Amino acid sequence: MHPIGRVVRQDDRVFLDIFPEYSQALDGLTGFSHLWVLYWFHEHDKPAERGILKVHPRGDPANPLTGVFATRAPVRPNLIGLTACRLLHREGTRLEVEGLDARDDSPVLDLKPYIPDRDSIPEAYTPNWVKRPSKKSG
């Protein structure tokens, strides 16, 4: 597993700076309105955090203690983050995106186009804790 780029946050804007050797692999992406960004939760890359198996989702003790595979928490055995983003713009190997919650300098692992026929499941149901208002992701 090698990073293919980095997240760059500048003021309120979020960019993906993809390494130049992968430039060709971006061709065609601007035909999509949205993409999946897979990145590494690098700030949690410590054995102790990768060993955490249960959390209170969104760091809220009012939420039930839950297995990490049933949450989007940034602590998990493999620290892969997954976010659907709007693709605003491509300039060379720099992509500007909207809606990415990754921290500045997060390694980017992969990009995939958002394909509604396979990715959009509006009728999927969730436990009640997902529906509670919160400020933190998890």
Added chain:
Amino acid sequence: MHPIGRVVRQDDRVFLDIFPEYSQALDGLTGFSHLWVLYWFHEHDKPAERGILKVHPRGDPANPLTGVFATRAPVRPNLIGLTACRLLHREGTRLEVEGLDARDDSPVLDLKPYIPDRDSIPEAYTPNWVKRPSKKSG
């Protein structure tokens, strides 16, 4: 990056056999109807295939040559597969799922709950090649 389990295909059924040390991390998952399975395209884990930057999506020469980050092709620099599946059943550390296109014995890297508020974007648009009928994923 360490596998957390394996894909097991038996006749028409698909299971995720999660390794016993991660059992607790599954608690709460059955509250969700769908989950994301992140797995490794192990059959393509060769330097030559990881160096491919452009493909004809779905292996169809009628589709335009496209950067791999703009496709879901199983050849890409980091061989991560991503599929939204229906969760049918959990028995211990075995999950039965529906809709997973991963090959038998694929290493599972991560599981995440499907959360429609963040994951479902029915209005996302795609290029025309995505809408063409095909038998192969990509």
